[in-house]
Amino acid sequence: MAGCGGSGRGFFGRVLHADLTERVLSYQNLEDGFYHKYLSGMGLGAKILWDRIRPGCDPMGPDNILAFTTGLLTDTGALFAGRFTVAGKSPATGGWGDANSGGYFAPSLKRCGVDAVLISGSSPNPVYLFLDEGGGEIRDASDLWSLDTLEAEGRLRARHGKRAQVACIGPAGERRSFMAGICNDRGRIAARGGLGAVMGAKSLKAVVAAGRRPVHVADPASVKALSRDFRKRLQxxxxxxxxxxxxxxxxxxxxxxxxxxxxxxxxxxxxxxxxxxxxxxxxxxxxxxxxxxxxxxxxxxxxxxxxxxxxxxxxxxxxxxxxxxxxxxxxxxxxxxxxxxxxxxxxxxxxxxxxxxxxxxxxxxxxxxxxxxxxxxxxxxxxxxxxxxxxxxxxxxxxxxxxxxxxxxxxxxxxxxxxxxxxx
CATH class of the missing domain: 1.10.569 (Aldehyde Ferredoxin Oxidoreductase Protein, subunit A; domain 2)
Structure with missing residues (x-):
């Protein structure tokens, strides 16, 4: 059933839209057939961005949409499934842009009860997006602007607790460099395509994910057995x-x-x-x-x-x-x-x-x-x-x-x- 975290299919069936201009958050439910056709991760981002970004959109303008997406296997117990994808219209190329990163941000984002977050609009002042299993908030980031990525991540984790994971931009993104990426885990970076510049143009310093909602699969015993066998083969x-x-x-x-x-x-x-x-x-x-x-x-x-x-x-x-x-x-x-x-x-x-x-x-x-x-x-x-x-x-x-x-x-x-x- 779409939108149900207990569906037992490894996905929640919904994404969060954050409009920074209107400062409004809303959820979009996706049918199971969407996942059968587009899976998740880059496929999910590509389909929704294709539908919602108008032709000729300025990559640095408020109409560009930046998607943070997780995968079907994220936080299911499957091995090698901990990365997240960032996608949007690239300011570096004027076409499709995507980048991905490892660390621990992906499972924390998915535990917020969403398979992706899609950010549009732009804020007149620096903000960050905070998410947990209860929902989300657009919060002031004036004190974070001009901090480097390690400083910003450290301050946000001190504020929201160690379980909070942070994806943020540094001075390069704030200055809208077309080589700017989005950093997490004190050195991991979704680097390609200049998507950090898109965050900077939106005055979005960071996305903070602190979810604790469990992800269910149809047959957890089989997933566990497969992962255990795979790990044993590696070892x-x-x-x-x-x-x-x-x-x-x-x-x-x-x-x-x-x-x-x-x-x-x-x-x-x-x-x-x-x-x-x-x-x-x-x-x-x-x-x-x-x-x-x-x-x-x-x-x-x-x-x-x-x-x-x-x-x-x-x-x-x-x-x-x-x-x-x-x-x-x-x-x-x-x-x-x-x-x-x-x-x-x-x-x-x-x-x-x-x-x-x-x-x-x-x-x-x-x-x-x-x-x-x-x-x-x-x-x-x-x-x-x-x-x-x-x-x-x-x-x-x-x-x-x-x-x-x-x-x-x-x-x-x-x-x-x-x-x-x-x-x-």
Whole structure:
């Protein structure tokens, strides 16, 4: 039955609409057939946005709708089902935009008794949207405006309790940068498409979800048994980790260099590498194999950024500074971690470990092998709420323009834009 949290189908059958102009919240019930056709997550967002966003809508205007959606399997006991999708008309492209993020925001949002939240309009003053199982409120966010993402998340969780999960923008979103993302869990970010700028244009600092409503499935015993079996299969490969030990990285590299036939084989090795190193496991191998771009797409890893350099920012180099591991909701892989780099003139306190894309964008793409520089940039971007992929690509483009004489010292304020220059 649509709109019933006890339907036993893994969804609530309703979404929440928040109109920031009129400061009105309303619910829309969806029939079961909607989920059969569009599932949930991105499909749910795509259908409703298609129906409600008029052609020619300004992505930064009040008529654009920003959707936060969860999945059919979110909070059902299924593994690897803890991500949420943000969707809307992208200011960066003028077309469809979507981004997704892990952490713990998705289950908290779904426990508010909705499968998605769709935000339209714009507020004349900064606001945030608070949701729990009892409903929602549009609240004043004047004291949060200008805070970075970690500061804003910390203040909101102190206000609403530790079970509250926060998705927010930083200064980049407030300033409506088309590279702005939406951050959660102190370093997770729905980064692509400039959707953080859409939040900024709506004067929406954050969405806070603090729901406690249970999600029911038709056969919880079967879901539990399937998840238990899946977890057991994953854990059954731990013997490989013990066998390879510190040779795990070398074994994967050897198989990769052997070519396509071998790269199809080591799925378990790849999983173990992700568990041990996170996505940083791919950094050096990607530069070596040509998977990641080098020198603004004009170079080759084997000549411009060989292993002798890429290893300085690769998995084992990053692992030296790991402080603690963590995992996203319902994910047994636990590929997340925080890092700390003490000492030196610019010590780095605990921060989210850079992901593969950040290490590549500020590594091979700009020929930089200084890990401290990448750590600093990673923290700055996470706090600002900026997409590291777009930001790294922009910097690489600027360096090449400087190299070609298109940009000059007069354009850069006297800063020489050079490959591998950390200050650049």
């Amino acid at each position: 059954g490969k731990e013997g490989l980790k013990r066998f390879f030990g510190d040779r795990l990285f070398g074994a994967m590299g050897w198989l990769t260099r052997k070519g396509p036939f071998y790269t199809r084989q080591p799925a378990d090795l790849f999983r173990l590498m992700l568990s041990k190193y996170g996505t940083s496991a791919m950094t050096a191998l990607s530069a070596e194999s040509g998977d990641s771009p080098v020198k603004n797409w004009a170079g080759a890893g084997c000549t411009d950024f060989p292993l002798a350099r890429s290893r300085r920012i690769g998995a084992e180099a990053v692992a030296v500074y790991r402080k603690k591991r963590y995992g996203c909701f319902s994910c047994p892989l636990r590929c997340g971690a925080t890092v700390r780099m003490p000492g030196g003139p610019d010590p780095i306190e605990e921060m989210h470990r850079p992901e593969y894309e950040t290490l590549c964008a500020f590594g091979a793409l700009i020929l930089n092998d200084d890990l401290r520089t990448i750590f600093r940039i990673n923290d700055l971007l996470n706090r600002a709420g900026l997409d590291s992929i777009s930001c790294g690509g922009t910097i690489a483009f600027a360096i090449e323009c400087f190299e070609q004489g298109i940009l000059t010292l007069g354009d850069t304020g006297g800063l020489e834009l050079r490959w591998g220059n950390g200050e650049t």
